Amino acid sequence: MTHTPAEKRLHATESWAAAVAGNLAVRLCGLIGGIFIARALGPTGKGVITSATIWPTVALSVGAVINVQTVTYFTARQGERGLQACLYLAIGFAVALLPASLLLNWLGLGLTHRGSLRAANAYALSVPFSVLAGVFSAALLAEGRVVMYWLMKVIGAALLMVPIVVLALAGHLTVRVYVIAAIAGTAATALLTAFAQRTTRVRLTKPDGALAKSILSFGAKTTFTLVPYQLNLRLDQLLMSAIAPLEVLGAYNVAFAWSSTLSMVGSGFSSVVLARSARIDPERTDDLHAAARTLRRAFIVLFLAGTIAALVSPIAVPLLFGQDFRAGVTPAVILCVAAIPLYANLLLHEFLRGLGYPGLGGMPEMIGLVVSAVGLAVLFPRFGATGAAIASLASYLIVMGTLVTRAVRRIPGFSAVWLVPRLGDLRAIVIAGAAFARRRTRSAFGHAVSR
Numbered sequence: 210m211t212h213t214p215a216e217k218r219l220h221a222t223e224s225w226a227a228a229v230a231g232n233l234a235v236r237l238c239g240l241i242g243g244i245f246i247a248r249a250l251g252p253t254g255k256g257v258i259t260s261a262t263i264w265p266t267v268a269l270s271v272g273a274v275i276n277v278q279t280v281t282y283f284t285a286r287q288g289e290r291g292l293q294a295c296l297y298l299a300i301g302f303a304v305a306l307l308p309a310s311l312l313l314n315w316l317g318l319g320l321t322h323r324g325s326l327r328a329a330n331a332y333a334l335s336v337p338f339s340v341l342a343g344v345f346s347a348a349l350l351a352e353g354r355v356v357m358y359w360l361m362k363v364i365g366a367a368l369l370m371v372p373i374v375v376l377a378l379a380g381h382l383t384v385r386v387y388v389i390a391a392i393a394g395t396a397a398t399a400l401l402t403a404f405a406q407r408t409t410r411v412r413l414t415k416p417d418g419a420l421a422k423s424i425l426s427f428g429a430k431t432t433f434t435l436v437p438y439q440l441n442l443r444l445d446q447l448l449m450s451a452i453a454p455l456e457v458l459g460a461y462n463v464a465f466a467w468s469s470t471l472s473m474v475g476s477g478f479s480s481v482v483l484a485r486s487a488r489i490d491p492e493r494t495d496d497l498h499a500a501a502r503t504l505r506r507a508f509i510v511l512f513l514a515g516t517i518a519a520l521v522s523p524i525a526v527p528l529l530f531g532q533d534f535r536a537g538v539t540p541a542v543i544l545c546v547a548a549i550p551l552y553a554n555l556l557l558h559e560f561l562r563g564l565g566y567p568g569l570g571g572m573p574e575m576i577g578l579v580v581s582a583v584g585l586a587v588l589f590p591r592f593g594a595t596g597a598a599i600a601s602l603a604s605y606l607i608v609m610g611t612l613v614t615r616a617v618r619r620i621p622g623f624s625a626v627w628l629v630p631r632l633g634d635l636r637a638i639v640i641a642g643a644a645f646a647r648r649r650t651r652s653a654f655g656h657a658v659s660r
Contacts (some may be wrong), residue, residue, distance in 0.1 A: 231359020233473040238366035240529075243466045245377040246387065247459070247530040256455030257384050259462040261328035262391070263446055264317045268310040269336050270439035273343065274428035275299035278435075278562050280347030283424055289409040292348050294416030294424055296409075299344045303337035310336050321451050331388045338395040345402035352407060361405055365398035430568035434558060437574030441604055442551070444581050445597040448589065461594045463530045464537035467522060468544035471552060474507070474514050479552075479559045482507075486563025494622045500560060501627035507556055509630050511549050519545035536594065543598035550605040557612050561620075569619055570612055577608035 247255050275298050283291035310333035318326040342365070349358040372390040376382040403411050416424070440447075446465065449458040482504070489496040522541040526534060558570045584600025592599070617625050 238370040252456035252459035256459030260325035260450040279428040284351035303340040342399035348406035368394035434570040460537040464541035471548040515549035547602035573611035
């Protein structure tokens with residue numbers, strides 16, 4: 210069956226809308242859970258949970274060579290054979306990451322005698338399940354099932370949020386209970402995504418040497434970019450978890466959580482960018498130009514969302530999380546602004562990975578990490594959490610400039626001018642949104658009439 214250009218554009222709009230809606234639901238689950246944690250445990254309790262979860266999360270980011278990007282790439286190109294090979298290799302990494310997480314916990318929290326070490330060691334049990342859930346989630350992306358991909362994400366987030374809300378309302382929410390709920394929710398998500406994907410039966414098939422080498426090479430290059438990106442994203446909280454009072458960390462984490470609402474656009478769009486760029490020919494200028502046009506429009510949405518989030522931060526943070534977290538207002542404003550280049554960089558990374566340049570963003574992220582580390586060393590002792598937020602903003606801007614420069618130099622025919630938003634892009638966003646809303650309204654009306 211062939212589709213008209215208008216139908217193709219509408220289908221594309223629906224994919225982006227599904228990604229945004231799914232990510233919005235995931236972030237809302239996280240935000241609601243964070244609100245109940247903050248109100249039930251206060252800044253200190255929120256700081257303990259942040260400290261306990263951030264180090265295993267970093268271990269996962271550093272060691273998950275068989276990541277979503279890698280699995281999506283090889284499953285999209287080689288189908289069942291590619292997914293089975295990725296699954297086989299991922300299990301080995303999942304087993305190795307547990308002791309690695311425990312070691313990292315000890316280095317980050319044990320050496321400084323932080324009280325959150327035991328909770329962090331328990332939370333590390335969720336890391337292997339996260340690796341497996343990532344493999345099967347990537348299979349859904351490679352299949353083009355964006356809606357199902359985000360449905361699994363939403364279910365996983367809800368499996369953690371619901372126990373938190375229920376236990377908080379009952380007065381039984383503790384750090385230990387939170388960790389248990391997180392482990393159980395991650396394990397359940399891995400199982401659900403395994404049954405949801407259609408590419409292969411869940412079985413282990415040892416890949417041939419050439420394919421395994423290709424996967425590990427692509428995964429290593431992708432990780433080379435992801436590691437500094439993730440460290441850049443979390444370096445401020447890692448530093449605070451090791452040396453700052455827990456109540457300071459708790460307030461800053463609330464600011465970070467509020468700014469992360471922008472990921473409903475950034476992370477949501479990124480999954481679509483990766484899936485689509487993996488299917489285009491990087492040697493075709495028309496394909497590159499069309500992809501750049503899509504990126505421009507996503508940048509506009511990011512800017513609008515970040516500006517709104519920053520403006521309402523002084524009201525939203527104390528209103529949602531409580532007056533005890535007013536210290537997080539100023540960092541929240543700065544981090545909302547910083548989130549604009551942060552998620553723009555994420556879109557660029559996924560675009561380049563899909564084109565077959567998984568390591569192109571490594572150097573920009575390393576430069577940004579150095580900027581962040583220097584900024585934290587200079588600004589945090591003097592300005593506290595506000596200085597940490599400023600350091601993050603400077604780092605993300607440097608990464609964006611360097612990343613675009615490298616992309617222009619390495620990709621034949623690609624131009625930085627293509628990424629500069631235009632008035633026509635804003636008009637196209639409004640038209641596409643209106644068309645999507647009309648179609649959904651007609652669909653809902655049709656269902657109502659048929660009943």
